[in-house]
Amino acid sequence: MYSILFRSSIFKALALCLLLLFGVRGEGYGQRVYADAQRNGTTGTVGSGSVTNPTFSIDASNLSNFTRLSASSAVLASGGAWQQLIFDRTFAGNTTIYIKLNVASSLLGGSVTLKTYSGSTANTDGNEVASSSNSFTAIDGTTYLAVTGNISFNAVRVTLSAPALLGSSTADIYYAFYEPVNKRCADVLGVSVGGTGISLGGGVSNPLNAVDNNLTTYSSLTGGLLGLGYTITQTAYFSNLSNPGDAATITFSLPSSLLQLSLFNNVTINLYSGNTLVNTGTIGSLLSLDLLGLLRSGQRYTVSLSSTPVFDRIEIAVATGVSLLTDFRIHEIQRTPAKPTVPIAYPQAQAVCYGQTATLTAAPTSSGSVLRWYNQVNDGTLLQEGSPYITPPITVAEGDTAFFYVAAAWNSACPAESERVKVAVVANSLPSITLSPLASMCQGETSVSIAYTTTTNSPTSYSITWTDSPTDFINVVNQMLTPNSINLSIPGSAAIGTYSGILKVKSANGCVSSEISFSVEIHPKPSPPHITAN
Structure with a gap:
């Protein structure tokens, strides 16, 4: 049983403090199961309580209608009202049911009490089942109640x-x-906010910003001027349980002046199924050290905590009194697929030659999720959905690294996506050679050497393609590069003239140089000297 006392004089204070809840984005989506039968009645003095339009709360075709329970207190009479909402199925223990309602009072309001039942029908109450509940307030001012039965109920x-x-x-x-x-x-x-311990001026501001699907806004968890073992919490409530292996994905930032790595061990992600804690982890254990520069400059950072136990609530708890963390900013609390896996994960890098494309692959960890590729860890351009992703030609400075990022989401229209996984591509330098542009030889000779001087990036072999040359000029592929010069084989039948070719050199890592043009000139063989006998 759970009781909430709605008092008009303190309602706003409660809404701004421990029970501030916002963020309903929609109602009545296709997979929801609604109560479709009901019982109702009144308590206390006859005529003091009433139930109006009792079937409206079980009419899934019009979710804007409502059943009204009325209660009153007078000098000589008082009474209340109740309605039992019945489902067409039995739910297993630890299942959560959500009820949307709005409470109003003319003076000091009465309390709303919740109970769960098993074996209930339109004609019988059934048996009461132990339960636990939470309340939170939607952005439209109405209240949601989350009710979890300890054992099976309907x-x-x-x-x-x-x-x-x-x-x-x-x-x-x-x-x-x-x-x-x-x-x-x-x-x-x-979302709801709360806290434990003693603090002066601490709390959560703009809690709705943590669930508005806008990564540029944020809620702020502040510890106040003085904290003694003080913990601030903000909790997001989801309408159903996760799939096994789904992730709690948190995007956060800090003012750059507050960054101390030790602080993150005092920020905890707690995952709940109903009111049962099923998994927990610290932000510090999820950080990737190579991206800490983002936090140092006040930028956002996203982490994903995957969980085999299923969950429907994500709580962020900041122990401010211990860590002296005075402003923790939550940009978004989301439930997403787990982050994808990649075969070559940073700091490992895939290598390609400068100017070539790279084929990047990733695998979704959560079955049924889609992959999104980006050019930045935050924001950036969506490059592609799906795998593999073929990059544009890698043209960072030779020897430098280009970075890409891949995340997982449930479908193309889903804004919520997992932590982005960093993928590195190194641009290997191209070899080069300084080649003499011209070699000369006499007609009838079958070979000639063409000299070269400087090489870069250690070429080990060469290839030659003859251009505009007779078919008896044979191309060369991946011949070993000898020191100082390259020997060219020329057909002995080649006519007098100039023949052109293109040479490329290759390094041991498979990178190939740009084309280098050269020419071979074949001159007439000198006539033999005329000797006259004296």
């Missing part, structure tokens, strides 16, 4: 009791639903 009862003092209150019940596990975008229903 119904939830919402009871509005009479106000504590004279006056009246109402609770508008829109619907109750369960959403099965699926591989669609995981929308956040809302």
Whole structure:
């Protein structure tokens, strides 16, 4: 059983403090299962409580309608009302049902009490089942209740009791639903904030910014002027459980002046199934050291904590009193596929020759996810969806490294994506050779040497392609490069004239130089001397 006392005088304070919840993005998506039967009644003095339009809360065809529970307190009479929302199936223990409602009161409001039942029908209550609940407030001002039965159940009862003092209150019940596990975008229903310990001025500002699908905005978790063992929390609630292996993906930043690596061991990601903690990890354990420069310059950083145990809540807990962390910024809390795997992960690098393309591959860790390739770790250009990705020609300075990044998402329209995995491509330098442009020989000779001087990047072999030459000039492929000169084989039948060729040299890593043109001139053989006998 869970009870929430709605009091008009403190509602706004509660909303801004521990129970600030926002972020509903939509209602009634196809895979949700709605309560489709109901029972209702009143408590206390006859006529003091009422139930209006009881079938509206089980009409999935119109989710804007609602059933109204009314309660009142007077000098001589008081009473409340209840409605039991019944599903057409039995849910296993630890299943969470969400109820959307809105509570209003004229003075001090009454309490809303929740109970779960098994074996309930439109004609019988069934048996009460132990449960636990949480509440959070949506961006439209209505309230969501998350109700988790400890064992199997099929119904939830919402009871509005009479106000504590004279006056009246109402609770508008829109619907109750369960959403099965699926591989669609995981929308956040809302967020809550909280804290433990002692702090002066600490808390969470702009909590909605952490779930608005806008990576440029953020919520701020601040520890205040003085903290004694103080922990600040912000929790995102999802409408269903994750798939096994899905990830909690957090994008965050810090003011550059606050960066100390030790701080991140005091920032914890806690994953819950209902109210049960199923997995936990620190931000510090997920950081990639090569990207810490982003944080040092105040830029965003994204980490993904994958989890085999399924979860429907992500809590970020910052121990400010211990770490002296005074401003932790959460840009987005998301549930995504796990980050993909790559065969050559940074700091390892794939090597290609300067000017060539690279074929990059990745494999989705979460079945059914799509891969997205980017040119930057944050923002940047979406280069391609799918694998493999063939890069443009790699034209960074020879010997330098080009970087690409790959992330996973559930589908092309899903803005939420995993941490981006860094992939490095090294541009190997091309070899070169300084070749004499011309070699000369006499007609009838079958070979000639062409000299070369300087080489770079250690060429080991050469190839020659003859251009505009008779077919009896034989091309050469990958011949060993000898010191100082290259021997050219020329057909003995070659006529007098100039013959052109192109030479390329290759290094041991397979990189090939640019084309180098050369010519061979064949001159007439001198006539034999005329000797006259005396």
